[in-house]
Every structure is written in C-alpha cells, then in structure tokens.
Amino acid sequence: MIIRxxxxxxxxxxxxxxxDKCRNLHGxxxxxxxxxxxxxxxxISTLFGDFDAKVAPLLKTQYDHALLINIEDPLYRTLVDHCERTGETLRLxxxxxxxxxxNLAFILFGEITELGFRLHQLEIRETDSSVCVYTREDWVSDNRHFANKDNELLQIEAVS
Structure with a gap:
C-alpha cells in the first residue's frame, strides 16, 4: 500500500x-x-503523524530557508570565509x-529512508510547472553511479 x-x-x-539564469542565486x-x-x-498501516514527526523536522531544520550549495562551488568558500570572519551563521x-x-531528490530520498521509512517515490516540485519524479529504482541506480564516480576519483587521486 502507498501512503502519500x-x-x-x-x-x-x-x-x-x-x-543560463539558474547560475544566479535564486529561490x-x-x-x-x-x-x-x-x-x-x-x-491501520501507519499513522500520518508518524511521517510528520520525522520528515517535517528534517525539512525544517536542514532545508527550510537554507541555501542549498555545492561544496565545490566557489561561492561556498566565500560564504564560509564570511561566516568565520563575522561570526554570522547561515543555514547552508x-x-x-x-x-x-x-540531486536534491537523490539526497532527500536517502535522508528520508534513513529515518526508517520505505519510500516508493518522491516528487520534488521546483516551480508550478516543473516537477522531478524520483523513484526507488532511480535512487538505487544513482547510488551505484555515484559510488562508481567517487571510486574513480579516489583512484585518480591515489595515482597523482
């Protein structure tokens, strides 16, 4: 059974x-x-509140009003330096x-799974007309893909 x-x-x-325009910082x-x-x-299978008790705090503390940022983005180092210099804290x-x-779907799928739930599918709506539908099969495939890419990087670094 699926609960949505x-x-x-x-x-x-x-x-x-x-x-393009998405290179600019936006929300x-x-x-x-x-x-x-x-x-x-x-x-019953699961109370709706059981999902809310774990998923809502994850989203509120990790994502809501945060800046999603790639640690390889040059802007990341600038923001970290700013925080160190000023003492300001930013939710990154x-x-x-x-x-x-x-990539957001991949990360969220893993984090929600780590909360103890079995996800069948995750939909991320970025705009009114743009939705990414991400399945368990996508997550398994991406885990394999990223593990292979990460291993390739480690091998390159070890040779250098």
Missing part, C-alpha cells in the same frame, strides 16, 4: 555549472510529495554535487 504525504520548504540555490518554494510503502497491520545545506532538483 506532502510537505514544502523555501530555499535558495544556484547551479554553477549552467550558463524556490519546493513542494515535496512522499509516496511511502507501508504494510497493513490490522485496521551542503551538497557534494550541483544543487539540481535531481
């Missing part, structure tokens, strides 16, 4: 790899739709890859 829950958060980001009101796989045990959600909606 919706959440939202506001965050800024940029994609430093692009040569979104992200919509997150979780499709949880559950098994019925008696008259650090990515090890560009902050595309696909």
């Amino acid at each position: 829950k919706e959440y939202k958060f506001y965050a800024a980001h940029r994609n430093e790899e692009l040569a 979104h009101r992200y919509g997150v739709v979780c499709h949880f796989e559950v098994e019925r045990k008696g008259s 959600k650090r990515f090890t890859r560009p902050t595309s909606v696909e």
